[in-house]
Amino acid sequence: MVVKYKNNWIPTKSLEEMSNTNYDVLIVGSGPGGGATLQRLCELWKNQGAKKIGILEKGDKLFHSHSLNIPTQNVNTARDVLLGDNSTTFEERLPQFSGARMVYALGGRSLFWNAATPRPISSELNKWPIHRRELNVYYGMAEKLLHVTTDYAKGSSMQNVFLKRLHAAGILEADDMPVAFDMTPSRQGEVHSNPWYSSINALAAAQFDRPYDLAVNAYVSKVTTQGGRVSGVEVLSADMRPHRIRAKNVVVSASTLETPRLLLNSGIPGQAIGRYLTGHVSIIAVGTIPRRQFSDKLGNFSILKFETKESPYHIQILGPDQYFSYQQFEDKVLKDQLMVAYASFGRVEPRAENRVYVDPSVKDEFGVPLQQVQYSLSNKDRQTADQVAQGIRQSAAAMGVTLDESTLVLRPPGSDMHEASTCRMGDDPATSGTNRHGQIHGVQGLYVADNSVLPTLTAAGPVLSNTALAIRLADHLVRQSG
Template identity: 80%
Template sequence: MSGTEYDVLIVGSGPGGGAALQRLCQLWKKQGAKKIGILEKGDKLFHSHGQNIPTQNVNTSRDQLIAYNSTTIGDRLPQFSGARMIYALGGRSLLWNCATPRPIDEELRKWPIHPRELDVYYRTAERLLHVTTDWAKGSSLQEQMLRRLHGAGILEAQDMPLALDLAPSRQGEVHSNAWYSSINAMAAALFDRPYDLAVDAYVYRVRTQGGKVSGVDVYDADKKSHRIRAKNVVVSASTLETPRLLLNSNIKGDAIGRYLTGHVSMIGIGTVSRRQFSDRLGNLSILKFETEDDPYQIQILGPDQYWSYQQFEDKALKDQLMIVYATFGRVEPRRENRVYIDQSQKDEYGVPMQQVQYSLSNKDRQTAEQVEQGIRKSAAAMGVTLDESSLVLRPPGADMHEASTCRMGNDPATSATNPHGQIHGVQGLYVADNSVLPTLTAAGPTLTGSALAIRLADHIVRQSS
């Protein structure tokens, strides 16, 4: 790759990098002269989302795959102690739970993109991710619990949208990767046009010249450095790693690393008697959507591990069914919450590490109280007995939803990129991961990050024509 000059070079293979790659290959399908490359710091882990592996169910994926295949970086980030990274081809998209709600409209109207344009790219991303609300279709548990929630006035409870391809394999067309990861996007890209891919490729510097990007410097697994030239560089390394790379590259910008935002998160666990439901029990997949009055979402999942399990597994249900309430509340975007470089700590390659300054405001703590009240209200409506010991606020970063450290906007004083995702003042240098989100609502960031990455790819193609 060091002998090639790329039209677009993508750093990171998570949801943003994968979506940008797929769109570029789709739009440049007939343009053989275009050169596209993608670089991944990690190695190959598995060629699919973890839920597609025949030996896994949702419990083992969470308790084993994530634990064995991730790096707990919160140990050295005391104010963001729940942080965990997955360095592998596909990144966190290999192990996410695939919930894909859109952010609340009231917030999107404040973003520097027209709502009609945003809607186009959300719909495009939803097609790429095969978003569906049919996961629990026909389940008596789902139907009864929704009726109970609506009867109690919790009208925001609906079938949960998931990035899940429910099409059957038939007539030679194989749909074996039902749960979405960016591996799906990379596969779609590969069948549109060839691109270059390198794993164990640690990008440690972005190079610029005369206000334009010129390429990147990369370490391979043997710690040998390579320089790769590119007309456009798209950084999709993650909310914590992207600002680290930009700051270590001396990219100027007052807002780079600022406005780090996560969720206040709590996991409630309860039980309900199986006798209340018919034999057509099915699974439970409900999302209580965010509202202006309730700045949080609740994912209601169950029963037990059978929210997602393999066809080989006997569905042995106890008299008491376990129901899980996974909650995510909004956190105020504040400039003082940030990722910065700590020159006193360096990695094995001698590159300075990042450190995090992060705290919750009084309003954030009030939201956390609303989250707990929301769990209690939902459980009471559903007839679920809560385990009180489970209602504990998770440490910052444990939700793995951090965003906004390179957020887009029109003012370089409060944003790192312009509304197209280009770093202010550096032609051809873009960001396409959760760090570019202007704000983080209670919705998880993956769908939005994918939509913005597709939009960015369209912009690059227009600029390159």
């Protein structure tokens, strides 16, 4: 007898049940953008029982939390084993973006991200189609939702020594790295057992505010419209049975690669949809430093060399070894030589020719055309990559770290998992997929709430910006609904 349990740590609905409901808001995708939109809607509509909210996830339930919160995992095993076992790569099909990787599961790639949450550089935010005062409010709300802190490595001798050395060498933009990590202790029955943030936290916060409908293994194949307004989606179940779900508003948060695919396959108008695909030039280098240089109170370190106008990149400086994040059950074995990791991300120029498009001749198992990617680095991008490598060398020298030069290698495009801007926000439909509220130009009620809506991608990772804009979108939806 085969025993199969229901895996019901979060309530779900069938597509048959959801097809009998007319939703006020239907969200496609459960990553950071979809989760933040849902959480804010449930918060604002907490006492609005008549409002109907649904969320559809292409994948299944996987983990109930970020991978680093799982007791059997540390930063090494989650990255080297667990991510590979639970993700999809595209080396052969997308050779120009061969490093791309997707996680088709509830929570998406937020189950694995390293939680660095700096705000984008101010000079770039000033160019966005949203006033800075308004942006600052929503970044603050996003940081609250994500429990952003700069105290993660507080009190560590390595953190203190490295920061002093960096500052003494004139690298003044180095500071404590902001991370999405809940440092609140569990007490008096209030449990804080999921410190590393994933969008599962947002789904949970939403659930305790008000009910919503969630379906997993729900493959959205088409967005439907009528008279210039969204009417719902067509969705396939795992056994390929079709369903139609009606909605007054549809928020697509399927990812930078999947969202334009869905919109293009749906015949949604917009000459910029899929254009301006932007990632980072990325290098992950390592070096070593003698253990004897530090006190017994070694600790970990979590430093960020922030982006500046002169240096269009940032460097996350993490370690030692796997002890940036490890389980309480592990013995902390420290060698004479400690490893220091430099995870660096440089800006890439937004160019219309870098794009996601669909190829009608190449289809998935559901018969839906797959996306293709056209992507290349400009001369300026390659110059930025050289700056990144030089910045790592300078930081390592200042810190007294012996750098392994063989690791200073540019990673394949897409390896950073920071791709953005394929439905970017703007005022001109010729150069942007959505307006300043994330609504697709010319289609009432159809919105985008993932990394693809970012107007530009700075050196900072996209999750904090994505979350801030998703919360702002939810506020807009509530205002529009009256």
